[in-house]
Structure formats: structure tokens, C-alpha cells
Amino acid sequence: MANPASSEAYVRFDGVQKSYxxxxxxxxxxxxxxPRGEFLTMLGPSGSGKTTSLMMLAGFETATHGDIFLNGRxxxxxxxxxxxxxxxxxxxxxFPHMTVAENLAFPLQVRKMGKAEVEEKVQRALDMVELGEFGNRRPAQLSGGQQQRVAVARALVFEPDLVLMDEPLGALDKNLREQMQYEIKHIHDRLGVTVVYVTHDQSEALTMSNRIAVFEDGRIQQLAPPTELYEKPENAFVAQFIGENNKLSGKVDALADGICEVVLDSGERVKALDINTDGAGTATTLSLRPxxxxxxxxEGQCQNVFSGKAEEVIYLGDHIRxxxxxxxxxxxxxxxxxxxDKxxxxxxxxxxxxxxxxxxRALDA
Known part of the structure; x- marks a missing residue:
């Protein structure tokens, strides 16, 4: 096995398996x-293995097989x-019986820090999440968004190199959730801390991450930056899971220079990039963003032109669907x-x- 300390990896999962x-x-x-300083999101539907992977990294679950390394160890x-x-x-x-400041002080006191240092770090963490004046309140006196900011501050107060977040915005309403996404992203940019984040919300993952690992059936289907995942999905699952996608089924009829001609189930012929097909005569799914x-x-703008009938026109402000x-x-x-003109x-x-x-894109069937 390669020595993990010799690579750039700050966190490494090496052949990790988990069975209950x-x-x-x-x-x-x-x-x-x-790598150190990355914001990596584990994204996928329920039961895809993302939370179990995070819990193994946290130490709350044990790997059945393989090794997890942190900073080469x-x-x-x-x-x-x-x-x-x-x-x-x-x-x-x-902790409901503690004030906000006492909640933040707890992980520092466990680490046997002096009183003055504890007070300084607590105040700095509260200021970072814009709750500098809230130290004496109890969690019950705060809104959901404020409580979540306290939770983020508590995770960062002892200045860890790695922060794990498991669906941290799941209980918040849409507007607050979006606001917190940007706040967590900005804190990450400012501190340069390594973040591993778990969510099933694709727009959250696209907004916040340097890279996204798309999980399905216990495996990573694709690991890439947000733009690459959206623009260049490697298989039909990723194409469907990330963003909206038109899916057309057919058979590969001919292949040349990375382009395939596909005969759709309805008989039309479509030219597409050959990304992940099994060659001529096999079934494929075409992926096309709306x-x-x-x-x-x-004239000449598109290589694929067909007749379409508008069934429903919905006005959505900035665009029409x-x-x-x-x-x-x-x-x-x-x-x-x-x-x-529309x-x-x-x-x-x-x-x-x-x-x-x-x-x-012509992908797996």
C-alpha cells in the first residue's frame, strides 16, 4: 500500500467498506x-452511503475493511x-441548560485551556458568525438560524483543521438555508479549514463545494468540481441527479471520432457525444440540459433539429419553462x-x- 504521508491527501479513504x-x-x-483546505461535499439520495462514510471519518462508525487516514496517520x-x-x-x-458562550467554551475547557484564552476564543468565534452580542442567551432564546450559527461556531472554536457537517441546514426554511450556505462558504474561504459536508440537496452542493462526490448504492459515481458534474456527467445517474435533465432512450447505430448516431425508441436519429456507451448496437440514454x-x-445553428409541440408554458420571471x-x-x-423575442x-x-x-451526451442505458 502506498504511504499516504507522501501524497497531498489530508484525509484519505483507502479501500474502505462498511457492512452492518x-x-x-x-x-x-x-x-x-x-487535500487540506478543500470543501468536499458528499451528495446522494438516502441510503447511498454518504452519511455512513462521514460517520466513519468522525469515528462514530468503524470501517469493516480498509483504512482512513488523517494527515498521513x-x-x-x-x-x-x-x-x-x-x-x-x-x-x-x-446544551439547553448552558448559555451560548458556555456552549462554545465547553470544547475548550475539555482541552484544559486557561480562562482568559477560553474567553478570547469564544468571543472570536461568536463574532465570526455575527452573534457577538448573544453570548449570555440560552439556545431556546435564539431562532433556528441563530442556533445553527452557534453550532457552526462551536465546531470551529477550538480551531480544528477538519470540520464535518451532516445535513446542517436541513431544518431551516428555504431563505435562511440559502443565506447560511453563503455564510458557511465565506467562513470556509476565510479560515481555509478542510470541510467534509453531507447533503442530499444538489443546489446546496453546487453552491458551496470545491468538489462533489456523488454517491449511489455505496459507491462514488463521480467526483468532480460542480461545473464539471453539471456540464459533463459521466453516467446516467449523475446526469439525472444533478440539475434538470432531458433523457432520451435509444440504440447506438454508428460510431466515429467520439460521436455516435443514436436511433431513438420513437425512430428519430440523433447525433451525440459518445461518453459512456458500449458501442454500436447497444442501448444508451441521451442526456440533454433544458x-x-x-x-x-x-439555419445551421444545431446539428439536431426536430419538431416540438408546446404542451405547457410556465412563466418563472427570469426564464420561461x-x-x-x-x-x-x-x-x-x-x-x-x-x-x-420569446x-x-x-x-x-x-x-x-x-x-x-x-x-x-450518450451515456449508459
Whole structure:
């Protein structure tokens, strides 16, 4: 096995597996390196293995197989409280009988810090989350968003190099949640601390992360920066899970120079990038983002042009969402910017729709 200290990885999962019953693996052969200072999000549906992976890193679960390294040292047999990791949970986990300042002081007192140093660090952590005046309040006297900020401050107060966050914004309403996403992102940018974050909310992951690991069925399906995950999904699961996506099924008919011609189930022929197919004669799923589809495309603008019928036109302010019947699919979505030339579109209209080869990806079936 390679010496983990020789690489750039600050956190390393090396061949990690987890089974609760000795038969079924919840996490299957997890290999991932996280450099110091990165904000990595583990994203996936319920039961995909993301939270179990985080809990193994925290020490609350034990790996059935493989090693977890922190700063070049295996921590498989290190107790959770000796790993020096900050944790933030969805339910805040604040002590209700303590003031906010006492909650923050607790992890410092456990580390036997002097009174003056404790007071200074507590005040600095409160100021960081803009709650400098709230030290004497009890958690029950704070709003949900304020309590969550206290939880973030408590995870950072002892200046850990690594902070783990498990669905920390799940209990907040939409506006507060979005505001907290930016706050946590800005704190990360400012402190340069390494963050491993778990969520099932894709927009949260796209907003905050340097890289995202998309989990499904105990494995990482793709690990990449947000733009790459969205623009270049490697398989059909990632394409469907990240953002909105039009899915067209068919068979690969011909292949040349990284481009394939696919015959759709409805008979039309589409040209697409050959990303993850099994070659000519095999089934494939085409992935196409709604904002990459053009209505009434100009001559020569798109290599794929078909007739589409507008089934539903929804005005959403900054853009118009059109559900169309295209190539036998009546759930084909087109998003068009809200500009003056799109005002005339109405339900029942039949118009040409088109997209380029570069925006259409042929993936696994």
C-alpha cells in the first residue's frame, strides 16, 4: 500500500467498506483523497452511503475493511474525541441548560485551556458568525438560524483543521438555508479549514463545494468540481441527479471520432457525444440540459433539429419553462431566457427545436 504521508491527501479513504450485517455493504470500496483546505461535499439520495462514510471519518462508525487516514496517520483505532475534528449536525446538539458562550467554551475547557484564552476564543468565534452580542442567551432564546450559527461556531472554536457537517441546514426554511450556505462558504474561504459536508440537496452542493462526490448504492459515481458534474456527467445517474435533465432512450447505430448516431425508441436519429456507451448496437440514454435546447434555431445553428409541440408554458420571471412533446416524449423540458423575442410562445404551438452535438451526451442505458 502506498504511504499516504507522501501524497497531498489530508484525509484519505483507502479501500474502505462498511457492512452492518456482515452480508450487505453500505459502503463499497471507497477510495478518495481530500487535500487540506478543500470543501468536499458528499451528495446522494438516502441510503447511498454518504452519511455512513462521514460517520466513519468522525469515528462514530468503524470501517469493516480498509483504512482512513488523517494527515498521513491511520485513525481507524483513534477514539472520536481524540481525532480533533469539529462536527455540526442537523439538530444543532447544543446544551439547553448552558448559555451560548458556555456552549462554545465547553470544547475548550475539555482541552484544559486557561480562562482568559477560553474567553478570547469564544468571543472570536461568536463574532465570526455575527452573534457577538448573544453570548449570555440560552439556545431556546435564539431562532433556528441563530442556533445553527452557534453550532457552526462551536465546531470551529477550538480551531480544528477538519470540520464535518451532516445535513446542517436541513431544518431551516428555504431563505435562511440559502443565506447560511453563503455564510458557511465565506467562513470556509476565510479560515481555509478542510470541510467534509453531507447533503442530499444538489443546489446546496453546487453552491458551496470545491468538489462533489456523488454517491449511489455505496459507491462514488463521480467526483468532480460542480461545473464539471453539471456540464459533463459521466453516467446516467449523475446526469439525472444533478440539475434538470432531458433523457432520451435509444440504440447506438454508428460510431466515429467520439460521436455516435443514436436511433431513438420513437425512430428519430440523433447525433451525440459518445461518453459512456458500449458501442454500436447497444442501448444508451441521451442526456440533454433544458437550457441547451433552442426554440426556432437559426439555419445551421444545431446539428439536431426536430419538431416540438408546446404542451405547457410556465412563466418563472427570469426564464420561461416550456414542457414540450419532442421525439415522442411529452415531458421534454426547454428553458428559455425571458427576453422579448420569446413572448409569443403559447401552448399548442408547434415549432422547431434543436440542440448541438456538444450538448448531447450518450451515456449508459
Amino acid at each position: 450485517d456482515g452480508v450487505n455493504l453500505v459502503v463499497k470500496d471507497l477510495n478518495v483523497d481530500i 491511520s485513525i481507524n483505532n483513534v477514539a472520536p474525541h481524540k481525532r480533533g475534528i469539529g462536527m455540526v449536525f442537523q439538530n444543532y446538539a447544543l 437550457e441547451r435546447v433552442f426554440l426556432n434555431p437559426a 416550456v414542457r414540450m412533446n419532442v421525439c415522442g416524449h411529452d415531458d421534454f423540458i426547454v428553458k428559455v431566457p425571458n427576453s422579448s 413572448k409569443g410562445l403559447a401552448e399548442g404551438d408547434t415549432i422547431p427545436v434543436g440542440w448541438s452535438i456538444d450538448d448531447c
